[in-house]
């Protein structure tokens with residue numbers, strides 16, 4: 177009877193119990209009465225006994241003969257290896273037998289069976305023409321095998337011995353239509369694919385594989401993600417950088433293609449980013465990084481059953497190359513958002529003035545519409561030090577948390593992608609960090625100062641600020657105040673918290689299309705910290721201790737302050753680069769644009785400039801100008817030249833405000849009309865440069881990053897032998913700190929870095945030639 181049912185499926189393999197019951201139902205077998213039923217039960221028992229025999233179908237074995245799975249019988253591994261149950265082959269000439277399996281692509285895989293019943297089978301696929309990839313795959317598999325054997329006992333038992341499979345020797349239908357299945361009812365075996373692939377621009381087996389993957393994806397009879405049952409996959413490409421120097425030109429192009437199709441077929445189960453290595457140059461190092469990452473992921477999968485936060489949901493199954501994320505901003509992108517809607521204003525007005533942060537919203541909501549664009553001065557903000565009875569009552573109750581977990585501010589900030597650490601600090605990865613991870617360019621700080629965006633953490637130990645700048649995109653979300661009146665978190669809690677938050681967000685990029693394994697590995701070591709996310713970092717009472725912790729781990733510090741806290745600025749110890757925001761050139765203009773809470777804002781501002789002047793021979797000091805047309809550009813060049821003359825900063829960064837039309841949070845009635853074109857920014861910079869020269873001030877235009885509408889004017893102190901040296905010698909900075917302490921005596925010239933790269937200097941655009949230029953939708957831009 178078994179033989180007859182088998183034949184109907186076109187194979188001669190034993191059937192699973194469920195399939196048998198299915199056939200029972202489908203064929204309405206004429207078995208009636210108790211005798212027949214007893215007979216069936218006896219038969220089922222015999223069948224299930226047979227299925228428990230330690231035997232395996234060797235993948236690719238067309239005869240489907242039962243063979244012991246020799247590869248898994250090595251010492252230390254399952255002696256009775258899990259047999260793979262391959263999809264039965266179709267009768268010759270017949271259609272492919274398709275058993276698509278629909279699983280939720282985004283959900284973490286919940287392995288419900290008890291741990292001892294689960295097994296993970298890693299399959300290492302490769303193709304090779306001249307033997308390099310074959311050797312690499314075998315070596316990799318050996319390393320992985322050893323490492324899995326060294327796992328803690330409870331994990332060791334979960335892994336079956338990795339198997340290496342030559343793509344020329346296997347039947348793709350058995351692995352690339354559905355995940356292989358096990359016929360052993362003792363275990364549930366999940367598969368994890370690792371694919372090592374060289375690239376060839378001539379016809380090879382790779383073309384067949386790619387064709388198969390494409391066909392499977394487009395086959396209307398199969399789910400679009402039939403391999404979503406895999407635990408995960410990752411691809412490593414081998415190629416030749418000399419012949420194909422850039423990825424665009426074809427370096428590892430087939431590995432990239434396989435990675436892309438596997439993302440579609442698995443429903444975004446990219447467990448680790450695509451690795452790429454050149455045997456003549458960097459194969460060993462790149463493979464080591466990738467191996468380490470893959471091992472970490474396997475350990476995670478074995479313990480949690482999932483690929484980790486963000487992965488199943490972060491890779492883009494559509495792979496349209498469009499980064500499907502809301503437009504994001506960072507500390508260096510002062511942006512204008514769309515004005516708040518009437519509806520929202522009403523809602524805000526109806527709220528309770530219970531939290532200090534609400535005042536920001538209320539102030540905004542009470543503004544007449546279009547205020548700012550018509551040049552009318554917004555009302556000066558309320559100084560909380562003089563805020564009515566309600567505040568005094570609160571003060572009596574003791575300090576509150578700045579951003580309590582259940583507050584609207586907390587919800588709003590976390591929705592925007594911030595991780596809130598403790599009660600007043602935040603961390604967020606900026607869009608340039610993501611862009612650099614994908615090889616799509618770093619921020620202007622790479623061009624000017626050599627900062628790798630993918631190794632940069634953007635954070636603040638104080639989400640509160642004492643200004644309500646008209647262009648600030650955080651309106652209504654950040655708390656405001658003139659003095660610190662909240663609970664103070666210890667610096668080590670913040671330091672460890674922001675690092676953990678940053679790394680967690682980086683890890684969530686693992687499955688994102690285009691992320692390079694090499695950069696991902698580098699990103700797991702923070703090297704720079706931009707203290708400027710939102711709020712005012714020097715507001716935090718333990719800022720110096722926090723800085724010491726950063727420097728202790730050799731993380732550089734770029735600290736931006738708003739020129740409203742002269743006492744804190746004066747007390748600040750060494751930072752790698754110290755910024756003040758210069759948002760206007762005179763008192764009226766500053767009141768209009770920054771809407772400071774302090775009544776003596778102008779005096780504070782000027783004192784800060786004087787402090788910066790004093791610090792200029794100890795620290796790299798920077799003025800940051802953000803140009804907003806209609807507010808702080810026209811007729812202000814002279815005024816800015818006055819301020820430069822007063823503060824004598826080492827550098828002046830001039831940047832056009834950026835427009836972000838997607839947000840619905842409060843703006844200040846600004847629009848695209850307020851965004852200067854790069855040509856206008858350049859014109860302003862040239863005029864300022866001329867004014868500085870007229871005054872005999874030794875400055876010049878050093879560098880540019882046209883992509884972010886940013887230009888750098890530098891003091892001639894940073895020009896050596898006619899060449900600009902705006903880059904930083906970070907190593908030297910830390911040595912100086914360690915030798916002489918945070919109050920030590922040294923000058924910015926002591927840690928001046930190498931020459932500014934030619935491509936970053938004024939007139940050359942400033943785009944890193946290693947990276948691929950894409951527009952906001954991820955489309956390639958020709959250079």
Ligand SMILES: Cc1cc2nc3c(=O)[nH]c(=O)nc-3n(C[C@H](O)[C@H](O)[C@H](O)COP(=O)(O)O)c2cc1C
Nearest residue numbers: 304305306307308309374375376377415416427428
């Ligand atoms: C005819 C030929 C074409 C190649 N085409 C590419 C290519 O398009 N892109 C690339 O990155 N490498 C290319 N390579 C380099 C190989 O991918 C590289 O040498 C690889 O290590 C070979 O692996 P294998 O020894 O396992 O076959 C090519 C090599 C040859 C001989």
Ligand code: SF4
Nearest residue numbers: 606619629632634706
């Ligand atoms: S400095 Fe860091 S945080 Fe700022 S834009 Fe560049 S990468 Fe982002």
